[in-house]
Amino acid sequence: MDPLITAAARALATGDPLAALNRVALRDDPPALALRGIAMAQLGDLARATTLLRRAARAFGPGQPVARARCVVAEAEIAFVSRDLAWPEAALEAARATLEAQGDRANVAHARTLQARRQLLVGRIDEAERILEGLDPASLPAATRAACELVVAGIAIRRTRTKAARAALARAGIAARAARIPALVAEVETAARVLDTPAARLVAGDEERPLLLEDVERLLASDALIVDACRHAVRVGGTTLSLATRPVLFALARVLGEAWPADAPRGTLLQSAFGARHVDESHRARLRVEIGRLRAALGDLADLGATKAGFVLLPRQGRHIVVLAPPVEDRHAGMLALLADGEAWSSSALAIALGASPRTIQRALDRLARAGKVQSFGRARSRRWTVPHVPGFPTVLLLPDPLASG
Structure with a gap:
């Protein structure tokens, strides 16, 4: 493998996107495009990251199905982190099937974790649990293991199983520190604080x-x-x-x-x-x-x-x-709870997660905005909503290095 590609992939695996870009920023070959996309995602430029990953997938072509599937998995993660819940699940399932057929176990596990994470976001707890069945987190790379344990903890929290949630978060913390990705460690710590907050x-x-x-x-x-x-x-x-x-x-x-x-x-x-x-x-x-x-x-x-x-x-x-x-009585408590996760949500994603019509959600967001409880940025389809009092921290992308083993 190209030594620059290998070095960039290793830098991304340890959460150092700038070092990765130093090696591939001026290259437009498919592996470099994919790594640049992942680097931009870790830096928080999700729109640019998506564009680069799609270019990489097209450039790989049908002759390299594994590389294309890895790009799709990375794009799916960006969509879920940016709360684009309308992103096609079928594309992720097809990518997972391709990776499974080619024996790429690490990325299969990552794709399954993403699928479970999405189901958890929209409240399908049984489905999230089913997707993770048979998955052994101990056999996964550190970053993917941390992601998997975060989903396990989320399921336990929604099932009101505190002991299981704490155990999963402890394992996630160990894995995140082993991965040496500061943003991942921060996400685990933020998730753990939920257990010490009035429910x-x-x-x-x-x-x-x-x-x-x-x-x-x-x-x-x-x-x-x-x-x-x-x-x-x-x-x-x-x-x-x-x-x-x-x-x-x-x-x-x-x-x-x-x-x-x-x-x-x-x-x-x-x-x-x-x-x-x-x-x-x-x-x-x-x-x-x-x-x-x-x-x-x-x-x-x-x-x-x-x-x-x-x-x-x-x-x-x-x-x-x-x-x-509930800890806070509010007509829109469910919506505020989703927005309080620190990520920026679109109104369409909130509608999917809450099972309501987009117009109902938009009216509610307008009322909450007038009351100063939510704020938005962007316009039209790129408009996103957050709660103003949540402290910001780096967007977490649990992207395994997609090319180091290919």
Whole structure:
């Protein structure tokens, strides 16, 4: 192999894009174009990086399928890091299949990690877990191993498995330091801070306090009846009643849970469930109907009793009742949570991740921008959104050296 190409690839593998560019910046042959693209990506110029990688893929031609597939994998990573979730998944799957057929195990693992990472971004946790099945992180290059462990930690966090998440983050930290890529080390450290940040609030009677993820895990394992306002469900032990598609019933359950052990006045229930300010007999009749539906839905989890003033939630077997609420109550909390990851999102990517229409997302972003909660840069299709208070740190690209072994 060309010694300059080899040296540039090694520089990129250790997170030194400037050293790589010093060796290949003036060259336009396909391997040099690919390495220049990866270097520009590590420097944060993602648009230029994508252009160079596409040029490299075309220049390699059909006679070099492995090199072309590696360029596609690198481009896919740039797309996911820049939150371009509309980037075609089929192209990455085809590249992964090509690499697998040619026995390029390291880049196959990297492609699978990227696929799992995308599924995690859009909330498909089961699919992300399935993609990683059978993948042994210990056998991977350090940078790819760190990326894989970050995805494993993300799955564990969303499953509320704190011990598994900490173990995966610890392994990711070891791998990131072994890779000697400062931006990768920073990403692992940022991910680890999530476990030390309040994940929810506990509301029980007159008490209200923040909970770490470990506290949430312990609460979910207890025998308390939990009205979960984070996932719009009612939980007892291993039994979960989802009310995500029945917002009126969940609103009633939450008011009753927050009032327990006292009863919840009818006026409070009506205002919370229906937004009724001026109550008439039709509202009272509807409340009775919805209370009956909630009683039927709860089944063996709890009962509902009528009082002179309103209704009271009656847990079975002497359990106590708590409400698990988000750390910050906001109509657009899900969107703000995605934007808080420090990356710049397009409105179309937010729509994919949240399962909403692009127009709904754009209206919400405009409202949040007027309130000073988000900010944008760029115009038209290149417009991206961030939250203004997140400190910046280098964009992380976990790109394995694509040519050192080819």
